[in-house]
Amino acid sequence: MLRRAGVHMTVSSLTDYSSLVREIGGECAFVRVSGELLVSGSKSGEVACWDLDSGKEMWRSKFEGPCSNSDSNKDFLFFTESDRVHAIVLSSGDEAWCVELEGSSDLVRVSSECIWVTSSVYNFEIQDYSEGSVWKIDYSGKVRWKGDTIGRAWSLSDFQGQAIMGLSRPKCGYAIASETGIEYLELEEKKPVTAGCKLDGGGIVFGHSNGSVTEIYGGVSSTVSLGDSAIRAMDCGSSWVVGLDSGVVSTGESLGSWKIESMESIDVVSFGPSLEDVAGIWYSSWNDKGGVFLVDSSIGSLQLELSHESRIVACFATEHTICFGDISGCIHVIEKEVLRRRFGRLPETDIESGRESELRKKIRALRGA
Template sequence: MSGHSLENLASFVRDLDSACSALMIEGKNLFAGSHEGVLRCWDSATGDLRWSVEVAGPISGFAVDNNRVYTTASDSLHAIDMSSGELLWSRELEGGSDYVKASNGFVWATSSVYELEVADFIEATIWRFNENGDELERWIITERPWYFDLHKDGGALLGLGRPRCGYLKIQPGEKPSHHQLQTESPVTSGCRSSEDCFLLGHADGTISSIGSDILSDSDSNSLVTDIASLDLELISGHDDGSIRMNGTQHQILGSIDSVTLLDKDGWASSWNGSDTQITILGDTTNTISHNARIRQMHSSDERLVIGDELGRLFFLEAEIVKRRRSEIGELDDDENKNSEIRARLRMLRNR
């Protein structure tokens, strides 16, 4: 897509000052966390900074419930007032914190223990707290979950790696229930496709579904690095550089880091060891080069935010992206100068 860059397509660009490690668009708020532990909230309509908090990093996930933001970072779980940014409470977990979900006044989190001698995860803990930070329950398993979400029945669902693979369902007050899938391959990624349907990506390239009888076998047979679903659209990215979207496969150089959907177009970021490329799949296929690796993308309500390893956040809106993609012509000298000016303004804004 000659003449276009992420900055050129974005409605606004913001900075975290260190590598972006977590992103979420929630209503009128944009949340982003960095590897160094900086958590910031912006107004998603204007790009104005609402508040900024620092904890021990890296930040790994967000959840929102009852005007609170919950975040997992380093070895802890934190609760933050969504309006003011006040840190309400923190709880230390065992091992490194991974995922966090919250609903109806309850907070679920996972943490895992990595053993250097065996170069693998040897244990994971699933935690359940109330909104005041009181621990209600914990469950210990021998696998690290590579996908975690809440089920509509009030429990949690976890996609597992080795040794058991498959998935777990956990209900409050009960022991975990293990379920096998049609493939015995470890789970490597996942997403929710509807209220009661979950998609899990596997190391053998398979995508399995919980909540329906769908089983999709990928032609690439390569590990699923990321997966996203919106309405009837489905996109998956793979370690060998293949992207599958609605039954069609595309091949690019490098490995796919992240995928998402924006207004029925598929977006995928890839890395070949030295260069980053963003591929946009729609009526036409376009590519954008970028000067830093992109691991984080999140879309919601026709909005998309992309975070790179330099800490920059690019906020895109479907209609604006569509209009700018249709414009013909490369960036001229004035536009390049404008890009430099915008970068200086961001530096001043974050001081």
């Protein structure tokens, strides 16, 4: 079922609905929530942590940069930066360890017994990533195993203690890495993988450069074509949702396989808090101006549209909270209860006055005082 994103409504701003706004310093590379803490890293090498409830900054560190990707457990923040991967104690901001990799560090994922990290080398002669590596590092920072990959990994998932990687050219397909080695597997869709994630039930989903999505579950693979442009963004829960370079947002079969057509390229897409009992799907787009959209995951109906003056480049969500990081270094946090309260009190056709908006900014600033 195809729907076109509505543009008839008057639009509030992302700031109007945010319960917390903070700055990381430089273009946001990652943002995430771990327990009651909000953490973010920037392309310029800043990494900071705030208390979600009070808004108070807990710690801030400066690295060479650029930061690129992150994951966390209850004790540590793991993130890739330049040619390194770091483990930071969340409660204090102290660095537990740092491992220098070969090439540029790319993706990091936490597993039950280790963390998996990928790195790559860019070949300027062929204008592509010619080689890559995958690393298994234990929680003490010791490298347990390293394997070289053919091409760069564009997605990384942990599955039963193994690393699942979606690959670009020349190999394409995907690879399974463990201490016994790397196994390469072909997919029905031969185009390069551009995104990937793991379903709650254990399946693996890959997005491709031609707009196709491959889902692997229980050893069975299925592929669906959603358009003729690359999958730019993807998120997984019990099902999957993707955003295409052409502006299409679409879901998996269990959510009805609906499509929304936007007029702009999709930058981020995520499941997150909603206005109703069913899960919400959030996505952002950009075409000289920014927009953040909330749609009903069950039928794809547009529920909320928020304007934003800077391009959204990072996103992270839990059931109750969604966070956006933009190219100017601002972090916006939307909480479910605040979202519902403000939506019910202020219809979307009633934009806040400048005085009300300034008052909200002062209240948010006081939370971090």
